Amino acid sequence: MPPVRDHLLARGPLAERVNAFLGKAWERGWLPPPDLDADALWALAAKPYGAKAQAAEHGGRSAEDVADFRERLVRMIASVEAEADLNPLGRTMAWGQLSRVVKNRLAFGKLWRDRPELLETPLAPPIIVIGHMRSGTTRIHTLLAADPAHAYTRYSDAYHPVPARLGMNRVKSAIELAMLGLLNPWMQSIHPMTANGVEEELAWISAALHHSIYESQWHIPAYSAWSEARDPLPIYREFRRILRTDAAHRGIAAKPRILKVPAFAEDLATLLGLFPEARLVIAEREHEAVLKSAVSLAANQMAIQSDSCCVEAITTRWRHKIALREARMAEVLSGWEGPVARAGFDALNANWESAIAQVYADLGLTLTPAALAAMRRTMAASESGHHHAHAEQLARFEPSG
Numbered sequence: 001m002p003p004v005r006d007h008l009l010a011r012g013p014l015a016e017r018v019n020a021f022l023g024k025a026w027e028r029g030w031l032p033p034p035d036l037d038a039d040a041l042w043a044l045a046a047k048p049y050g051a052k053a054q055a056a057e058h059g060g061r062s063a064e065d066v067a068d069f070r071e072r073l074v075r076m077i078a079s080v081e082a083e084a085d086l087n088p089l090g091r092t093m094a095w096g097q098l099s100r101v102v103k104n105r106l107a108f109g110k111l112w113r114d115r116p117e118l119l120e121t122p123l124a125p126p127i128i129v130i131g132h133m134r135s136g137t138t139r140i141h142t143l144l145a146a147d148p149a150h151a152y153t154r155y156s157d158a159y160h161p162v163p164a165r166l167g168m169n170r171v172k173s174a175i176e177l178a179m180l181g182l183l184n185p186w187m188q189s190i191h192p193m194t195a196n197g198v199e200e201e202l203a204w205i206s207a208a209l210h211h212s213i214y215e216s217q218w219h220i221p222a223y224s225a226w227s228e229a230r231d232p233l234p235i236y237r238e239f240r241r242i243l244r245t246d247a248a249h250r251g252i253a254a255k256p257r258i259l260k261v262p263a264f265a266e267d268l269a270t271l272l273g274l275f276p277e278a279r280l281v282i283a284e285r286e287h288e289a290v291l292k293s294a295v296s297l298a299a300n301q302m303a304i305q306s307d308s309c310c311v312e313a314i315t316t317r318w319r320h321k322i323a324l325r326e327a328r329m330a331e332v333l334s335g336w337e338g339p340v341a342r343a344g345f346d347a348l349n350a351n352w353e354s355a356i357a358q359v360y361a362d363l364g365l366t367l368t369p370a371a372l373a374a375m376r377r378t379m380a381a382s383e384s385g386h387h388h389a390h391a392e393q394l395a396r397f398e399p400s401g
Contacts, residue, residue: 002185008299008311012185015089015304022088033088034095036080038073045102053106060112060119060241065208068234069105072209072227073098079223086218089183090305094218101207107162112241121244121253124151126275127363129260130268130329131283132322134293136345138191138200140283141260143356145198146378147371151255153246155199161207161242163249170195184304190297200260201239208238212263217301219313228324232267240274265325268332278338279363282329285345287322294318339363352379 003012025031035041046053058066076098080086086094112119127144131137145152159176160169173195181187193199206213211227214220247253256279264271272278295315302309333340341362347355356375360367 002189005186005300008296009303009309010186010300011303012183015183018183019087019089022092026088034092036077036091036095036098038070038077041073041099041102044099045106049106049110052110055113056106056109059109059114060116061109061238062234065234065237069208069238073102075226076209076214076220076223079220080218083220083222084218085306085308087305087307090218093305097214101209104162104207108242108245111162111245118245118248119241121248123244123247123253124256125277125279126257126259127279127281128264128271128275129258129281129283130265131262132265132285132287132290132294132325133262134290134297135262135283135285136343136348137260137262137283139348139352140281140343140356140359141200141258142198142378142382143352143375144258144281144359146374147368148374149255149368149371151247151250151252151257152198153201153257153259154196155193156195157246157250158199158201158203161204161246163245184300186300190300198258200262201243202261202263204239204242205235205261205263207242208235210235210263212261212266215317216298217305219302219306219309221317224317228266232270233273236267236270236274262325265329266321268329272332272336272338276338279365280333280336280338280340281359281363282333282340282342283345284342287326289345291315291318291322294321 003010022031026033046056049056080094084090084094127150129137129141129144131140141152144150154170155177156169156173160172163169177193177195187193202213209227210232211220211224215224243257243259244253247257295311295318298314298318299309299311302314339362341359343355343359353372353375357367
């Protein structure tokens, strides 16, 4: 059993020990601190490619997309260094995430240069779950993904997206989740994950340095503001390239993919421009409840990586995110003529079968007996899941966070 999470910025005992060890190791010269420098990250990632590194960087991408990523990496690191105040563990985790992003960037470019047909993979129109973080999007996503007529992304596909042989992506994911669980004993109660389980595609937009996953871990307001105001089209073109590659590799391109990332609400116009035949499911929940749960999630992530987290600043950031996403989503939906369904958080709690049946009806889909049976198994399995502990945690915290 995890320890009691008695306040929003609680940190697990192993994270405390690892952080202290790293600080001492750097101070005494036992280990070098990670080099959070864009050129150093590129040099490390490019080394295996030698003279072909530039070709890998450009593989399958326009000059605009290449330049966008380069600028994002420099600005991201500058914001981290100036604003995030990372502790030794946080700096190590930041280096690990960003170095993986650059390595995957080159690995995908080489793959697309060698196999350009992957980028022409025809996709069935997706079903996209839109809504704020903590508004019930995960439950809707999981239920729709249970339908055998649909395709979904697994955790291993999301966080280790470059195709690998012999299921090594799943092995890496299982090890990664075990390590993260040791460092953060409340992770599974806040967002349950398994290597083969249904997972959102947040890591795929993060692979192009969208701000959403990073601002939930680090205090980087300068980067967030710059990125929010920037055209996200290069990010979503990379997202579509990864989606097509994954669909081709797994042989599931003919099935509608159930897609879900809370940041989609922020970029809905761009997303629908690339997927104009999509069906939408809008998750709805009262905003103060969304805020309370979102602040809890972000505080849990940030506290591990910085010793100077501020709950008030986290709350202000997520009030802004909710308002921004709500406004942008409403503007796009006012002119959207494609299929739309709505699913309320309370309605799903009261009678999920009725709520999902209405979603299928509104989207013009058939809810088959096989799909309903699979959904019932999914809901039964979740009854004993870790996520119920998060509600207990929230009950101990003040509504304002």
